[in-house]
Each structure stands twice: as structure tokens, then as C-alpha cells.
């Protein structure tokens with residue numbers, strides 16, 4: 522598949538720095554376990570994108586792709602080739618300026634807004650990347666705006682990214698998703714992702730899935 526293939530009015534193309542704002546918007550509109558998260562982040566609509574979109578577009582531009590239709594950007598698939606290296610760079614090159622702009626919240630965590638909980642994460646960044654995940658050294662994020670969902674575009678985006686990662690020498694890829702996002706779970710299972718781990722309490726549980734490139 523090439524970068525500019527057009528199908529059903531949708532086009533996959535490399536993400537440009539000028540797509541940042543539109544990509545943050547897709548992140549927000551899918552930021553509540555796949556549903557619209559606008560109501561959760563009214564105090565800072567960029568809080569999620571600052572962690573899950575911005576650093577990928579800036580630090581891994583060759584693995585950042587957007588989906589576009591006549592109305593503009595309506596999805597993205599973003600990846601890091603070498604997760605260990607990416608997390609090091611995130612800590613050194615991305616988080617310091619975010620932390621400078623958003624102080625670590627104080628007081629009772631139960632009173633924090635979702636944005637403030639993310640600020641806490643910026644300041645106390647912790648990533649789950651155990652030795653057993655090393656067979657899946659890359660990781661990715663995909664989100665499509667509602668108008669692009671359920672039309673086969675997610676599959677196209679994933680195949681595009683999996684092929685790109687494989688060409689770049691990746692042995693495997695993992696991802697993290699909310700256990701509440703049943704649609705995403707079915708989607709990844711159709712793509713032959715296997716469950717690697719489940720962590721967190723019920724209601725807040727996340728699932729890690731992985732897929733080796735040699736399975737395709």
C-alpha cells in the first residue's frame with residue numbers, strides 16, 4: 522500500500538507538524554475509552570494529546586500517519602520503533618517542558634480532575650514495559666474520529682503501520698488499551714494480537730496486547 526492510497530474518500534498519508542492540532546482533537550474525541558472525552562478534559566483539552574499524540578509526532582515522525590477525508594484529518598496511527606529508546610527520549614526531551622507548563626497537583630488525588638491526574642503522570646512518569654515485552658519492542662496508538670469508524674479504515678491504518686514497522690526491522694509490537702473498550706479488543710484480536718497482561722483494578726483495568734511480525 523502506498524502513502525497516498527485513496528479508498529472510499531479516505532486517504533492515509535504521513536503526518537505533518539501542521540496536523541498536530543487536528544490529531545489532538547481526534548485524541549480528545551476518542552479519549553474516554555474510545556468514546557468522546559471532551560467532557561472529561563474541559564479544563565485542558567490538550568492534556569491527553571500532550572502525552573499520547575505530541576511526542577510520537579515529534580519524536581517518531583516517520584511512524585506517524587493520519588487518515589484524511591474531505592473534511593480533514595479524521596484519524597491517526599502513531600508508533601515508536603524501539604519502546605525503551607522512545608521512553609528515554611520522552612523523559613529527556615518531551616516531559617520537562619510539559620512539567621514546566623503544568624505543575625504537579627497537590628491535595629487529595631480523589632479531588633483531581635482527569636487533566637490533573639495526567640499532570641501527575643507527567644511528573645511521575647511510569648511505564649509498564651517488563652522483560653517479557655521485549656519480543657514486542659515497538660508500540661502503537663490508533664484512534665479514528667467517529668465519522669471514520671466502522672468503515673474498514675482502522676484495518677487499513679493498522680496494516681499500513683504494521684508493514685512500515687516490519688520494513689523498519691521491528692520484531693513485534695505491543696499496545697495498551699482500556700479493558701472497557703470492547704470494540705477495540707475485538708478489533709485487535711481480529712488482527713491476531715494476543716493478550717500479554719492485564720493490570721489495574723476493575724473499572725480502571727488496562728490490557729496489553731502484542732503481535733509478533735513473523736505471524737503475518
Ligand SMILES: CC(C)(COP(=O)(O)OP(=O)(O)OC[C@H]1O[C@@H](n2cnc3c(N)ncnc32)[C@H](O)[C@@H]1OP(=O)(O)O)[C@@H](O)C(=O)NCCC(=O)NCCS
Nearest residue numbers: 551555663664665670671672673674675676697698705708
Ligand atoms: C478501534 C478502532 C481503531 C477500530 O477501527 P474501525 O475501522 O472502526 O474497526 P471496526 O472493527 O470497529 O470496524 C470494522 C467494521 O466496519 C465495517 N466495514 C464497513 N466497510 C468496511 C470495509 N470496507 N472493510 C472492512 N470493514 C468494513 C464492518 O462492519 C467491520 O466489522 P467486521 O470486521 O466485524 O465485519 C476505531 O473504531 C476507533 O478508533 N475507535 C475509537 C478510538 C479507540 O477505541 N482506539 C483504540 C484505543 S486502544
